[in-house]
Amino acid sequence: MKVKLLELGRAVLIALIPIILALAAMGVVLLTLGRDPVSFYNDMFQRGLFEWQGFQESIIRSAPLILIAAGFIVAFRANLWNLGADGQFLLGAAMTAGLGASLLGSIGVWPMLIVTMLVSAAVGGAWTLIPAYLRGSHGVNEIITTLMMSFIGIGVANVLVKGPFRTDVGGVARTDVIPFDDRLPTLFGTRIHLGFLIALAAIIGVHILMTRTSLGLRLRILGANPRAALHAGLNPLMLTVIAFAISGALIGLSGSIEILGIQGSFRADFNPAFGLLVIPLVFLARLNAIGSLALVILFSVIQIGGESAARQAEITSDILLVLVAFILFFMAIFEYFRIMRGQEPGYVPAEVMDRLRAGGDADDHGTPEGALQSGPGDSDGAGLKGTENE
Amino acid sequence: MSGPTGTASTESGTSGTPLLELRGISKSFPGVLANDRIDLELRAGEVHALLGENGAGKSTLISILSGMYHPDAGEILFEGSEVRIDSPRTAIELGIGTVYQHLTLVPTLSVLENLMLGSEGGFGKLDLEAERRRFDELAELLGVDFSPGARTGALALGQQQQVEIMKALWRGGSRILILDEPTSMLTPQGYEDLRNEVKHLTADGLSVVLITHKLHEAIELGDRISVLRRGRKVGAVSPAELRDQSEEQLSEQIVGMMFGEQASELGAVELEPVAAGRLSPDRKLGEVALTVRDIDLEPDDDVTGLNQVSLKIRAGEILGIAGVDGNGQRELAEVVAGQRRHVGGELLLFDQDISGLGVRKRERRGLRYITDDRLGEGTVGDLDVAMNSVLKQIGSPPFWKRGAERRDEIDRFAEDLVERFDVRTPSVQTRIANLSGGNVQKLLLAREFSGDPKVVIFNKPTHGLDVRTAEFVRDRIREAASGGLAALVISTEIVELVGLCDRIAVMSRGVITGEVENRPGVEEEIGALMIARAGGNS
Numbered sequence: 001m002k003v004k005l006l007e008l009g010r011a012v013l014i015a016l017i018p019i020i021l022a023l024a025a026m027g028v029v030l031l032t033l034g035r036d037p038v039s040f041y042n043d044m045f046q047r048g049l050f051e052w053q054g055f056q057e058s059i060i061r062s063a064p065l066i067l068i069a070a071g072f073i074v075a076f077r078a079n080l081w082n083l084g085a086d087g088q089f090l091l092g093a094a095m096t097a098g099l100g101a102s103l104l105g106s107i108g109v110w111p112m113l114i115v116t117m118l119v120s121a122a123v124g125g126a127w128t129l130i131p132a133y134l135r136g137s138h139g140v141n142e143i144i145t146t147l148m149m150s151f152i153g154i155g156v157a158n159v160l161v162k163g164p165f166r167t168d169v170g171g172v173a174r175t176d177v178i179p180f181d182d183r184l185p186t187l188f189g190t191r192i193h194l195g196f197l198i199a200l201a202a203i204i205g206v207h208i209l210m211t212r213t214s215l216g217l218r219l220r221i222l223g224a225n226p227r228a229a230l231h232a233g234l235n236p237l238m239l240t241v242i243a244f245a246i247s248g249a250l251i252g253l254s255g256s257i258e259i260l261g262i263q264g265s266f267r268a269d270f271n272p273a274f275g276l277l278v279i280p281l282v283f284l285a286r287l288n289a290i291g292s293l294a295l296v297i298l299f300s301v302i303q304i305g306g307e308s309a310a311r312q313a314e315i316t317s318d319i320l321l322v323l324v325a326f327i328l329f330f331m332a333i334f335e336y337f338r339i340m341r342g343q344e345p346g347y348v349p350a351e352v353m354d355r356l357r358a359g360g361d362a363d364d365h366g367t368p369e370g371a372l373q374s375g376p377g378d379s380d381g382a383g384l385k386g387t388e389n390e
Numbered sequence: 391m392s393g394p395t396g397t398a399s400t401e402s403g404t405s406g407t408p409l410l411e412l413r414g415i416s417k418s419f420p421g422v423l424a425n426d427r428i429d430l431e432l433r434a435g436e437v438h439a440l441l442g443e444n445g446a447g448k449s450t451l452i453s454i455l456s457g458m459y460h461p462d463a464g465e466i467l468f469e470g471s472e473v474r475i476d477s478p479r480t481a482i483e484l485g486i487g488t489v490y491q492h493l494t495l496v497p498t499l500s501v502l503e504n505l506m507l508g509s510e511g512g513f514g515k516l517d518l519e520a521e522r523r524r525f526d527e528l529a530e531l532l533g534v535d536f537s538p539g540a541r542t543g544a545l546a547l548g549q550q551q552q553v554e555i556m557k558a559l560w561r562g563g564s565r566i567l568i569l570d571e572p573t574s575m576l577t578p579q580g581y582e583d584l585r586n587e588v589k590h591l592t593a594d595g596l597s598v599v600l601i602t603h604k605l606h607e608a609i610e611l612g613d614r615i616s617v618l619r620r621g622r623k624v625g626a627v628s629p630a631e632l633r634d635q636s637e638e639q640l641s642e643q644i645v646g647m648m649f650g651e652q653a654s655e656l657g658a659v660e661l662e663p664v665a666a667g668r669l670s671p672d673r674k675l676g677e678v679a680l681t682v683r684d685i686d687l688e689p690d691d692d693v694t695g696l697n698q699v700s701l702k703i704r705a706g707e708i709l710g711i712a713g714v715d716g717n718g719q720r721e722l723a724e725v726v727a728g729q730r731r732h733v734g735g736e737l738l739l740f741d742q743d744i745s746g747l748g749v750r751k752r753e754r755r756g757l758r759y760i761t762d763d764r765l766g767e768g769t770v771g772d773l774d775v776a777m778n779s780v781l782k783q784i785g786s787p788p789f790w791k792r793g794a795e796r797r798d799e800i801d802r803f804a805e806d807l808v809e810r811f812d813v814r815t816p817s818v819q820t821r822i823a824n825l826s827g828g829n830v831q832k833l834l835l836a837r838e839f840s841g842d843p844k845v846v847i848f849n850k851p852t853h854g855l856d857v858r859t860a861e862f863v864r865d866r867i868r869e870a871a872s873g874g875l876a877a878l879v880i881s882t883e884i885v886e887l888v889g890l891c892d893r894i895a896v897m898s899r900g901v902i903t904g905e906v907e908n909r910p911g912v913e914e915e916i917g918a919l920m921i922a923r924a925g926g927n928s
Contacts, residue, residue, distance in 0.1 A: 129861030213793045216787035217777070220770075221784075227767040230729050230780045231759070340477070 014346045015284045015291060018334055019298070022326035025336015026266035029322060035313045048305020055301075056191045062300035063261060064089075064254040066199035068278045069292040070206040071250035076287050078243040079223030079352055080135065085275025088201035088248045092120035092255025094157035094175075097266035098165030100259065101176035108226020109182045117198075117256045125245040126152055136237035142244075154271060161266050165202050165388055167343075173268035184261045195257030202250055207289035215348075219243050223352075244317050280328050283347040405494065407470040409434045409597050410455075410566060415464035417450055422824050424450035424620040427464070432566065436629075437588060437598045439612030441605065441644065443856030446618040448601045448663070455599070456488040457481035457740050480569030485565030489572065493550055497543025501525075501553055504542050505560050513724035528556045528767030531594065532587045550578030555587065559596075567591065568599045571854075575605060585611060601627070603856050609640050617647040675892075677740070679876035680726070680757075680845045685735035687721055689900070694718040696725065696732065696900045699916060703845065703876040708867065710908075711880045712916050718900035721878045723847045726878075727759035728752045739845065756844030762853055762880075764830045771823035775815050776804035778822045780836050807836035812862070828859035835866055846874045852886060864890055884916050896920055 047054040068085055069354035075082040082088075096116040104113040131145035148276055162173045169176075184193040210216040222229045222239045229236055254274070259266060285291030303320060310317040318380060338346050345353050408431040416424040425447045432438045440448050453459040455466075455518045457478040465472050468484055469629045475481050479489070495504045506521055525538045537546055542553060551572065558567055569588075573581050588598055588611055602608055615627040626645030627640065635643075682701040689695030696718050703709045709721055724730040728735065728749040737745045744752050761768045769778045778788050780800050788799045804818040822830060831851070838846060848867060852860035867890060871877050881887050885928055887894050888908060895905040896919035904910050904919040909916050 026430075212795050214790045214795065215793060216783055217795070221773075221781070224772050225766070225770045227763070228770050231749070231761060231767045232784065233728070233753060234784070336791065379522070 011286060011288070011291065014334075015135060015286075015295060018284065018327050018330035021330040022323055023091060025326045025330075026319075026323045029319075030313075032314060035315065040309050040313055040378065043309035044302065044305035046305070047308035048301035048303070053191075054304060054308065055090055057306040058297070058300040059192050059196055060262065062297045063193070063196040063199045064258045064276055065278050065281075066196075066203050066293060067250050067254035068274055069282050069296050070199070070203040070289065071247040071254070072278060072282045073203075073210065073287055073289050073292060074250070075243050075247040076282065076352070077216075077223055078219040078239065079226075079349075080132075080148050080240060080243050080247075081143045082128065082131075082244060082247045083143055083275075084128065084131070084150035084153065084248070085251050085278070086271065086273055088124040088158075088251040089255040089258075089274060090157040090271060091127055091153045092124045092252030092257050093263075093270070094119045094160045094165065094255075094266050094308040095123050095252075095255040096259040097178075097246065097263070098160055100140075101265075102176045104182055108111070112182070113184060116260065117253055120256035121249040121253040124255065125247075125249035127252070128248035129241065129245035132241045133237070135244075136240035142349060151276075157266075158268055161268050165266070167265075171293055175266045177265040178260070179194040180264065183264060184257065192259075193261040198253070202253070203289050206250075210289065215242070223349075224227045256357030277324065280324070280331060284327075284331065287346055287349060307328050400922045402412055408432060408467075408615075409469060411467040411470075412451075412455075413465050415451070415454060415461045415466070417454060417459060419584050419824055422820075425461070425622050428618070428621075428623045430596050430616055430623070430809035432599060434565075434597055434616075435592050435595050436613045437600055438610055439600045439602060439608035439615045440618060440620035441602060441608040442602060443613055443826075443858065446603075446856075447621040448603075448618055449570065450619070450621075452488065452570055452599065452601055455481065455486060455568060456567075456677070457486075477739045482561065485497060485563050487557050487564050487566070487570040488570065489551070489554045489570065492545075493554060493572040495550055495553060495557075497541075499542055500539050501536065501542055501545070502538035504553060504803065505538075507557075522559065524562075528559060528768050531590055533583070534558065546580075548583060551580075551584075552587070564596060566597045566599065568601070568603045571603070572600070573602065573604065581607075593634040603643060603854075605644060606637075608644070609637060610720070615644065615870050617644060619647070635921050671870050673706055675707050676874060679703055679705045679707075679740060680878070681736065682722075682726065682739075683690065683738070684738040685722070685725060685732045686735070687718075687725060687730070687732050687900070694721055694900050696721055698735075699897075699900070699902055700735075701878070701895060701902070703878055704869055705844070705874045705876050707893070708871050708877045708879060710885055710887035710894040711878065711897055712894055713882070713897035713920060715783070717897050718895055720849060721900070722897070723759055723761075723849050723878075723880060726847055727757065728860075729759070741921040750782070756842055758838040758843045758846045758850060760834050760838050760846065760848050762850035764827065764834060765823070768829060769822050771821065773822060774798050774816040774819045775808065775813070775822050775825070775833060779807050779818075779833060782837070803840075807833065807840065812861050828855045831855060831859065831863060835863060839866070839870065845878070846870070846879070847878045849880045851879065852881070852883075860886075884913055887916075888913060 022244050023041065027041070030037040030040055049055055068089065071085065071088075072082065096119070100116050103115060104247050107115070127149060128146065131142045131149055134140035134145055135142040161175055165175045166173050167176045184195050186193050186357060186389060187197065208216075210220065214374075218229070218239055219242075221232065222234060222236060222243075226236060229239070258272075263270070277299070278296065281295045282292050285295050300325065306320045307317045308322070311317055331379070335346055335348065410430075410432040412428060412430040415425055415428045415430075416423075428447070428451060430438070430440075430451075440451065442448050450459060454461050455475065457475045457480050460476060466475060467473070473480075473484065475484065475486075489609065496507070499507070502521060502525055505525065522538060528534075529538075531690070532552055532555060534549065534556075536549055536883075540552060545553070555567070555569075558564070572584055588600075592598060592613075600608070600611055602611075612627075613629050613632065615632070616623055617625040617627075620924075625644070629646065631643075632640065658801065680701070680703045681697060683701045685696055687693070687696035694717060699718075699722060702711065710724070713719055721730060725732045728744075728747060732745075736743065739752070739755055739757055742755075744755065744757070765771060769879075773781075776797075777800065780803060784790055784795065789796055790801065801818055807813070808815060808818060813825075813829050813832045813836065815829060820835070823835070835851075851863050851867065864886070865878065867877055879887065879890060891908050893905060893907055894912065894916060896903050896916055898920060906915050906919075
């Protein structure tokens with residue numbers, strides 16, 4: 001128990017170090033811009049965390065990010081890179097926004113909410129099918145295919161919004177607006193909408209899935225040692241498709257609740273690019289669902305509070321991107337030193353690291369340090385090609 | 391650079407300050423004390439053999455020497471003054487080069503390119519002339535006979551190992567060369583070459599640390615032997631003793647150190663993996679359990695093709711497959727296990743065609759495969775012992791109920807396996823990567839023997855194991871065969887097959903070149919069949 005606590009403490013520390021260093025470095029940037037960092041951060045945490053209104057804003061902002069984090073964890077744990085989050089998110093958002101208003105008239109509020117969320121999740125999941133199939137059956141690098149599918153997805157979402165889903169009302173191309181009263185209901189008299197609870201349930205569900213179920217174990221084995229997966233009779237193609245589908249579905253759902261909870265309509269060229277914001281957070285939490293949840297909420301606080309603090313200090317809110325850049329920068333530095341000193345990587349799991357080092361080769365697997373004592377085993381090129389299972 | 395190994399000094403000789411001295415080195419991992427207050431000294435021009443079972447702590451010790459791990463306690467003295475080897479770079483700067491058991495070369499690059507990878511980087515112009523001269527120096531010293539432009543992947547394993555040694559010495563100024571289980575992939579000829587290389591190097595003033603678990607290698611190659619057991623140094627043999635005593639005396643003495651109180655009951659006989667095998671009278675052959683008929687497999691970059699492979703094994707029979715490593719044995723095993731699709735031919739398990747079935751379905755019908763790549767394929771290093779023991783039953787009751795993990799059932803099952811197969815582990819919740827090779831193999835045996843196996847393929851089941859664990863494994867195979875199991879044993883050690891099998895088939899380049907009944911004097915026949923169409927791997 002004591003060891004567990006110690007490990008937890010270490011993990012928290014490792015996650016917080018780059019954030020603290022980034023806040024410090026950003027303080028220097030603020031100083032050089034002639035702003036007072038102390039009052040900036042004071043404003044930031046006051047607005048984002050300690051003031052009830054601001055805190056609610058932060059929680060609302062975190063809802064789609066949590067769902068995206070949940071989606072990433074399923075894929076990354078299986079050592080599959082779903083870098084197509086933005087496409088999946090926007091397609092989900094476009095479907096919900098496009099269908100929402102018209103469904104409202106025909107089937108009523110609750111059925112509309114449920115149907116749009118399901119459709120968006122299904123579309124998000126389906127958008128991963130091609131990369132998943134190519135990866136599972138031919139070993140095609142999914143980093144590239146998901147990214148390409150993301151660009152296509154962004155394009156398709158905009159085509160939908162400017163075409164079939166476009167409202168008759170003039171002005172900027174956008175979908176019909178879902179009336180405020182017919183969006184996701186808010187909770188207990190706050191402004192926080194039901195989407196947050198859905199996101200919370202999703203990430204806890206992902207945590208249980210990955211740590212307590214046979215499917216989660218299969219996915220982890222596929223990620224940790226694909227050859228062992230084959231040896232144990234798992235079906236890599238099927239598992240790859242499942243992992244991607246869950247991942248894409250959660251991210252598609254995220255797009256849906258962003259529309260149903262906040263936006264109400266999809267304006268052409270809407271793209272908050274949440275995907276790339278969430279990736280570093282997920283790695284800071286070492287692909288742990290609960291840790292990711294905490295970091296996403298912290299990040300939302302920084303974002304919401306920071307926007308307000310930036311207005312207060314009369315600088316552009318893009319300054320927050322500098323903070324994100326600093327976090328990534330210090331993560332990289334910290335990771336570099338850990339590796340140089342022969343320690344375990346802080347953020348990236350060993351098998352993912354091995355794959356990165358191998359240049360993203362589909363079939364490569366790592367040699368754990370403990371393998372020093374085993375015989376020479378040759379890497380099997382046909383790693384993922386197997387006969388069907390079960 | 392004066393000599394091939396640069397500034398190697400020979401003056402310190404056998405007396406005076408040792409070149410390298412370890413004092414009280416300790417290192418522990420979660421649940422395992424890998425090194426416990428180890429003292430060691432290495433003198434210039436000397437071969438110091440580190441001998442021990444799997445898990446004795448040899449690999450950890452050399453990882454400390456090469457800067458991969460940091461000791462928890464103890465000090466390292468280099469030429470009498472204390473040093474901190476806190477990174478592989480420091481080790482290289484001190485002149486400590488390491489040749490690991492696993493090859494670290496880039497197969498698509500030429501030999502010279504691989505060697506240059508190891509040298510100091512920078513963006514400057516490459517001095518190809520100087521690099522070539524360096525290659526020639528080392529080539530002469532080691533007596534290698536390949537060209538610097540040869541594609542590394544095309545060389546035999548023994549030659550690739552020579553490239554590794556050259557790489558370790560490449561920078562010059564080398565003082566110490568660490569060889570980690572250098573013979574594990576060598577043919578007898580390759581072993582002779584290595585012996586000569588080591589002689590040349592030490593004559594040149596270099597010191598060698600040789601890690602091995604084979605007794606005769608330690609005696610033949612070592613000037614000094616240290617014996618490790620369960621993380622402790624339990625004995626040493628001085629150069630004088632090595633000179634003056636006969637090999638039998640030495641063996642007996644060292645076995646005593648390696649196995650302590652159990653040594654007497656073990657007996658020196660078992661040092662050789664021979665024990666009367668053959669079909670013992672109490673074993674009866676049953677019906678044909680597995681039929682492999684005319685199996686073909688397309689060759690590929692790193693896949694040896696199979697050509698018209700046919701085999702038959704009866705219940706209660708042990709069939710051996712001999713051959714130099716990499717001649718299609720692994721591919722055959724994978725085809726039978728269902729991990730690889732074959733073209734043409736038939737696979738019958740008790741007269742039922744299993745060609746279309748996947749791994750899990752074949753397993754449920756009683757077909758099991760114990761891989762030789764225990765860490766890379768047989769287990770998932772990040773998971774604990776318990777999870778690895780049910781790796782092939784994920785999702786099945788009683789360990790999972792509607793997909794939900796039932797940890798108690800899994801732990802109980804694993805604890806039972808651990809106890810019955812004497813797996814040494816702090817607990818079933820220990821990560822399997824922290825176990826030694828022998829204990830991992832015991833767990834794999836336990837895993838595949840559970841349920842009701844009818845046919846088991848053993849791929850190099852004793853490879854890399856210490857003598858005692860190896861004999862344990864062989865005993866279990868014999869025992870299971872007596873109980874009616876059909877066993878297919880793949881091995882590169884002829885003596886082992888002769889000691890274990892009823893019949894032995896020989897494989898070479900994806901073809902079964904012959905099959906012989908096991909009887910006295912069969913070794914020569916097997917040898918002939920191996921060379922028959924071999925040309926071989928080295």
